[in-house]
Amino acid sequence: MAPPFRADQVGSFLRPQELLDARSNLASAKNIYAITDDDPRIKAAEEKAIAWAVQKQRELSIRPYCSGEYNRHIFYGGFFEKLEGMTTMPELPILAAFRTDFPTTTKLAEMGAKTRAAVVCTGPIRWKASAYMDEWKTLRSNLSREEWAQAKITIPSPSYQHIQLAPGTAFTKDSGYTNDKQYFQDLGHAYAAEIQALYDEGVRNIQIDDPNLTYFCSSQFLTGCEKDGTDAEALLDSYLAAHNVFLKTVPPDLHIGVHLCRGNMAGSVHWVTGSYEHIAQKLFHHTLYPTYYLEFDDAARQGDFAPLRFLPRGKNVVLGIVSTKRPELEKMEELRAAVREAAEVIAAAQGVEPSVAAGCLALSPQCGFSSSSLAGGKGMTMEGMWEKLVLVRDAARGIWGDHGAV
Template sequence: MSSASSIHLRPPFRAEHVGSLLRPNALFEKRKEVEATNTIPHDLKAVEDEAIKHVVKLQQDVGIKTITDGELRRGYFYEGVFNNLEGIVELPDRPIATFKPYIPHIAVMYAAGVQESPSAFCNGKIRRTKPFYVDEFKYMKSLVAPEDVKNIKITMCSPVWFHQRHGSDETYDLSVYKNDDDYFDDLGVAYREEIRELYDLGCRHIQIDDPTFCYFCSENMITGMERAGVDHEALLDTYIRAINVITQERPKDLTVSVHMCRGNFKGGVHFAEGGYERIAVKLFNTLDVDVFYLEYDTKRAGDFTPLRFLPLDKTVVLGLVTTKNPQLESVEELKARVDEAVEVLRQGSPKRSREVALNQLCISTQCGFASVWEGNPVTEEDERKKLALLVEAAKQIWPPEMS
């Protein structure tokens, strides 16, 4: 984005959802079958196709403009990238000793006495020999009007997903990659190839889902890293660089966003606490993305004061509506919180008018409704009400002339 005045001309729209949606019942039952038998039923894709048609209509009916497939073809939000790369081998039972205990969700595993967990390892040069989400995009493209293809959003996991679990010593074979930069450079090439193919097909919005940046807001993790002799500031720089390698030289009309997640496991469990103050200056000013999706549904995310560091050429999507329980927020509550964020932005550096500040904001759910196939403890009707609430609040907060 080149200026604050151009922000509203590009996605995201004023009312957003992060990406994943509850599995319709037929797909939910089919996923249970997959888990129970560890096999892929011959009719799984057909069931997924019908389920995706259903959730696309749901989004359209409530007035959500940015359309996703709900990640319904995935068992877990991060699937689709690393399991499709040459040079990466999946390890269904990787020893827990190879996971870093200071990572919040790994600490839970250690505390629970888990001995092994599914993961992956890089044992060769990374290459993209087949697409990640191209077929999924093509199917989505067939479900919407030609003029709405540009509004399809593809979500993909961050390139740091496995590295943050295992560190530089356990992520890749040291005879293949000598350091993190070499590893992330090749990984970045693979991501860029995928993004270019998606772009050529008409995709104009890529969302990178990253549960790592919020971990750097956690005092427990920072303390654990210091005890382990890990330079957390240097590692944060490494992870910012890893995403910047992906986004470099992207087309000017391609919006890239990053969703910073605090955990959204089975039942809506979270893992990270702490406000964005620790990372805001560095992240807002050096991460080469257009949009930040920030979770703000509970007090564990802190207040809006870190937004004072937001540059004029970036957008923040405030995750004000929770997906973790069925309690429905109110339009007045959302309006009041947006007003609070606007006032912080107005007094930020640089200071800006209310109009400019409001134009840099959107609202959304704090995370998806189903980052894992089991989903959060809400019903589809709850999901529909929360999405409709976002649309109604957005209509009242942003007058038509700002749209």
């Protein structure tokens, strides 16, 4: 199985200033989950920005087409807050309401934050209407019907709220749930409904964003779990199982992959470090995804390619080796060498030639260019962003243009 695109992208772009101006009232952390569907000024700015981004992608032959996540203030916005049974808590105390030593909240606390917004389950979880249909319809309105299959939409992971909240607080007693399995079962059904709704309207490529799975590679997070009395391995197993609840229902002609990174907040801030070694075998073997988007641009942050030895035949990895955190443009030969190295690791483990192993690989930036409206790599500009995406395009053409040889 080959990945759908040899040159891919994670989906979030730097925001045009006109869009930032229209959404300036959402800059506060407590407004992250604000629903702005009925604000005509914001909607018009989003539509204009997406039309511009699509045209730019078309001119530069960059695929898959993405909306830039211009409908969202932050990459995980728009889903949980629209589910029945979910209640937005805009100002939870940042240390008391969240997991002990949770990397995101501890770093935010160091920056001076006192509260953080989250979405807590207060009743039975039910899908009412598509969270991302407007985003998809805006994106596809700028495409021919034949181009719909060349587009991708992103959805946050089912574990996003649960992993950050203090143990036992992701759902209340009034929710009707008594354990995590019940919570994730209904949440999985909501994901299945969202995915089916998007599929019915023409979506054929979805990326689930789950940066928090990399927290299980972090000694800080694992130590915090110990302090909370949480079995980290059991927690990881429950999250992987939560993905499979909806993956079992995916139509056969819908591609769906999962993206793991460590964040790209303002000033190139990332949340955790640590190799995929601790989670790779379970990630590849215990989830039903065909494709994994993994960041590999900085060995000090995420280690080397060794964990790819766990990749089973028939699955793909999109190598995020072009940085969205640094404005400097990578060298083509460095990208080629990185793909060759990754292919050799996979080839040795699978007992195939490196040229065969390269067939399950693709290239992308390591993270989105802007995890939230005001985030992004230090020194990264709009011009630099497009140069990076063109580099990924050209590198992929050079590597796989000759029958997959590296």
